[in-house]
Amino acid sequence: MHENGYVSDQAIATSIFLLMELKKPILIEGHAGVGKTEVAKVLAKILGTELIRLQCYEGLDVSTALYEWNYQKQILRMRLEDGSSHSVEEKEEVIFGPQFLLKRPLLSAITNPDRSAVLLIDEVDRADEEFEAFLLEVLSDFQVSIPELGTIKATHVPYVILTSNRTRELSDALRRRCQYLWIDYPSFDKELSILELRLPGINPKLARQITAFMQRVRTKSLLKKPGVAETLDWAASLLLLHRDWLDRESVEATLGCIFKDIHDLQRISKNQLNEVLAEVEAIQNGP
Amino acid sequence: MDPSFPETLGGAFQPSGYRKVSARQPEGELPQNMLRFCALLRKRGFMASTAEAMEALGVLPRIDVVDWRAFYFVLRSLFVSRREELNGFDALFHSFWTGWGGFEQSAHQLFETPPERIGSGTSQSHLAEKEGTADLAPEEHDTREETSIALYSPEEILAGRLFSRIEQGELKDMEQRIKRLSRTLATKPGRRARVGRRGHTVDLRRSLRHSLGFGGDIVTLVRRQRRLRRLKLVLLLDVSRSMDIYSQFLLKLIYSLHNLRGKTESFVFGTDLTCVTDCFRSADINTALANLSRQVPFWSGGTRIGHSFRLFNQKYAHKVLTSRTVLIILSDGLDTERAEVVAEELATMKQKVAKLIWLNPLSDTPDYEPAAASMAAALPYIDMFTSIDRLLLGKRGAAAQIA
Numbered sequence: 102m103h104e105n106g107y108v109s110d111q112a113i114a115t116s117i118f119l120l121m122e123l124k125k126p127i128l129i130e131g132h133a134g135v136g137k138t139e140v141a142k143v144l145a146k147i148l149g150t151e152l153i154r155l156q157c158y159e160g161l162d163v164s165t166a167l168y169e170w171n172y173q174k175q176i177l178r179m180r181l182e183d184g185s186s187h188s189v190e191e192k193e194e195v196i197f198g199p200q201f202l203l204k205r206p207l208l209s210a211i212t213n214p215d216r217s218a219v220l221l222i223d224e225v226d227r228a229d230e231e232f233e234a235f236l237l238e239v240l241s242d243f244q245v246s247i248p249e250l251g252t253i254k255a256t257h258v259p260y261v262i263l264t265s266n267r268t269r270e271l272s273d274a275l276r277r278r279c280q281y282l283w284i285d286y287p288s289f290d291k292e293l294s295i296l297e298l299r300l301p302g303i304n305p306k307l308a309r310q311i312t313a314f315m316q317r318v319r320t321k322s323l324l325k326k327p328g329v330a331e332t333l334d335w336a337a338s339l340l341l342l343h344r345d346w347l348d349r350e351s352v353e354a355t356l357g358c359i360f361k362d363i364h365d366l367q368r369i370s371k372n373q374l375n376e377v378l379a380e381v382e383a384i385q386n387g388p
Numbered sequence: 389m390d391p392s393f394p395e396t397l398g399g400a401f402q403p404s405g406y407r408k409v410s411a412r413q414p415e416g417e418l419p420q421n422m423l424r425f426c427a428l429l430r431k432r433g434f435m436a437s438t439a440e441a442m443e444a445l446g447v448l449p450r451i452d453v454v455d456w457r458a459f460y461f462v463l464r465s466l467f468v469s470r471r472e473e474l475n476g477f478d479a480l481f482h483s484f485w486t487g488w489g490g491f492e493q494s495a496h497q498l499f500e501t502p503p504e505r506i507g508s509g510t511s512q513s514h515l516a517e518k519e520g521t522a523d524l525a526p527e528e529h530d531t532r533e534e535t536s537i538a539l540y541s542p543e544e545i546l547a548g549r550l551f552s553r554i555e556q557g558e559l560k561d562m563e564q565r566i567k568r569l570s571r572t573l574a575t576k577p578g579r580r581a582r583v584g585r586r587g588h589t590v591d592l593r594r595s596l597r598h599s600l601g602f603g604g605d606i607v608t609l610v611r612r613q614r615r616l617r618r619l620k621l622v623l624l625l626d627v628s629r630s631m632d633i634y635s636q637f638l639l640k641l642i643y644s645l646h647n648l649r650g651k652t653e654s655f656v657f658g659t660d661l662t663c664v665t666d667c668f669r670s671a672d673i674n675t676a677l678a679n680l681s682r683q684v685p686f687w688s689g690g691t692r693i694g695h696s697f698r699l700f701n702q703k704y705a706h707k708v709l710t711s712r713t714v715l716i717i718l719s720d721g722l723d724t725e726r727a728e729v730v731a732e733e734l735a736t737m738k739q740k741v742a743k744l745i746w747l748n749p750l751s752d753t754p755d756y757e758p759a760a761a762s763m764a765a766a767l768p769y770i771d772m773f774t775s776i777d778r779l780l781l782g783k784r785g786a787a788a789q790i791a
Contacts, residue, residue: 111458111461112464115458115464118451119466122450123446127465128469130470130471159711164593169593170593170596172593172596175596176596176606179599189601193600267471267706268710268711269710270706270708273469276435277435277437277469282465283474
């Protein structure tokens with residue numbers, strides 16, 4: 102995973118191993134921006150297979166998640182058939198054929214030809230309970246029934262990864278179907294190696310300072326604590342500004358990369374900022 | 389891939405690299421211990437079934453070199469199902485598998501600091517560990533279970549509080565009113581649609597199906613409209629001494645709400661906070677009240693509103709509060725603690741719910757002003773501040789505001 106730009110640890114590696122072995126879906130929970138979605142992307146890259154993504158939202162229904170008929174095409178076909186002597190049943194047979202079926206993420210994941218796809222069901226906590234129940238059915242049998250076509254079975258069972266931001270408690274039934282993986286904010290060392298891996302040109306001193314800064318900021322009481330995504334964003338913007346070390350001016354100019362909430366921007370007062378900066382600088386000058 | 393880890397699970401990406409392990413795997417003993425471990429987890433409230441134990445046993449021989457870390461992570465992935473369980477699992481794993489001779493390395497190496505004893509002195513923790521080991525090693529597992537049962541002392545069950553019995557007639561009257569209220573209370577168009585004449589979007593699928601009857605000509609359009617959905621109710625009831633005279637009435641109200649609406653969760657608080665949803669599920673109100681008095685030790689005591697709200701936010705908020713929840717607080721707002729805590733915790737709640745309502749029985753007195761410090765601090769976060777009477781007796785307007 103390292104070669105593909107992902108700094109893993111043993112918990113993540115074990116979960117992926119079990120996913121390969123048991124085909125048991127992984128339910129990943131963690132704060133925003135700690136790399137939950139990345140796991141699926143990198144996995145698809147490593148396996149050289151397709152990544153199929155289903156973004157969940159409230160009201161997500163079967164026709165957006167599973168399949169939909171191509172109505173325009175069906176209507177045209179019916180017009181063409183107008184003059185013919187087919188009976189209603191025969192017409193029905195034609196227009197509800199596979200060529201009029203639009204595959205949505207879940208259906209295309211289980212009918213992926215050649216090999217298993219990686220199916221990412223993102224932010225499953227945003228979908229409602231009804232959808233969760235439907236998802237359970239698909240995840241346990243990997244088959245779906247379409248009234249007009251019959252049952253479609255999975256050709257290759259996909260590798261399923263679900264992510265959740267814990268805005269809603271997921272049902273026990275769904276949890277039971279999955280193995281569980283909690284991704285926490287990274288430690289100093291892990292965050293530093295992520296930074297160095299993703300931004301290879303970065304000045305080592307700046308990287309250490311940025312990491313130390315972020316680690317300290319996360320201990321403060323904030324509404325939205327910055328994740329690794331913010332660290333990378335921030336580092337990239339500092340690189341763009343050609344900064345080689347952190348000073349007050351550059352930090353204040355780029356605060357918008359770290360704090361995404363007006364209350365947090367106000368809450369992190371100048372004093373606190375200076376305090377954190379002083380601590381960060383002390384580390385650098387110490388050893 | 390983690391560089392420290394390639395020999396063990398790195399094989400995940402080279403399916404050809406599997407070897408059958410290993411003379412070290414103790415046949416016979418491991419499966420039994422795994423099932424015992426599984427039973428232990430279940431007893432502690434984990435969702436661990438034999439199915440997961442079988443999966444773990446099935447997968448272990450496929451790891452090249454089984455070491456403690458690999459063993460630990462495999463079990464953790466399979467047995468843990470929510471974040472709150474992680475610490476508990478670590479402690480149980482540590483105490484259960486320590487002292488078992490199945491692996492050359494000891495489980496101590498797994499945790500630099502044993503999770504349960506962080507912070508205690510070295511000599512103490514050593515002692516504690518010894519005890520733990522003796523108690524929890526797989527072979528002596530049964531003794532441990534007995535002690536854990538004995539730990540639930542009857543101290544917590546305080547003398548039951550007596551409520552005056554409630555007659556069925558009184559309840560009928562209450563339910564009548566609530567039914568009226570419930571129709572308008574807390575419904576909101578959901579994201580899901582159903583077929584309906586007032587809708588704006590055309591349901592192509594049904595229109596087309598319908599048209600087949602006319603030989604493919606679309607004669608009528610079937611439309612979809614948003615389905616109305618009920619919001620979930622979460623009730624926080626103050627049961628401190630100052631609320632005593634209202635308790636009886638409020639409990640009736642809550643019982644009726646539970647009866648008439650499915651999705652309702654109730655909590656009572658005073659100096660502490662307890663979930664009492666289960667109590668209200670009983671078939672008649674007097675049983676419900678009896679259960680309640682048995683479960684709630686802090687009845688008619690002091691009030692620590694801020695503290696109770698904090699407990700609620702820590703323990704229950706992530707489970708019961710959603711963007712389709714109406715949170716109703718029934719309290720007089722008379723608190724003995726700092727008001728800032730109340731404000732802080734209410735701000736957290738407010739972020740998670742659709743509506744936050746505070747029903748204050750005192751607000752019925754003619755010249756009431758929310759002067760109590762906690763009440764004043766709470767006001768900015770409250771969507772609706774009124775009394776129960778006004779809500780129940782008022783015209784539709786009052787209830788509709790909640791929707």
